[in-house]
Structures are given as structure tokens and as C-alpha cells.
Amino acid sequence: MDYVSALTPPVVMAAFFIGLIVTIVKSQGGDKKAKEDAAVDAALARAEAARQATALPSDI
DSSP states (O other), rough: OOOHHHHHHHHHHHHHHHHHHHHHTTSSSSHHHHHHHHHHHHHHHHHHHHHHHSOGGGGO
């Protein structure tokens, strides 16, 4: 019976890990992807605008 108690924690952790991976894969794409892409594009645009606003006239 010691082998059952020794194998239980790794099996439980593996099951939770597989569930986590499945959840991550299922949450990618679709309408969520477009929303995330829009947020990243907006953040990049803000960063670029801030960089250009602080640039010296000789840098432009």
C-alpha cells in the first residue's frame, strides 16, 4: 500500500497540470483574442506616442 500513497501526489498534480493547460488552450483565440490584441496595440501606441513626445528635435 505504500506505493499507492507514494504515487497519489504526482498523479493528482499531473491531473491539475493537465487541467490548467487545457484551460489555457481553450481560453486562447476567438473574441478574447481580438480583445487582448486590441489592448496590446493600444499599449504599444501609447508607448510610441510617449517616446516621440520626449524625443529631442534632433532625434526626429
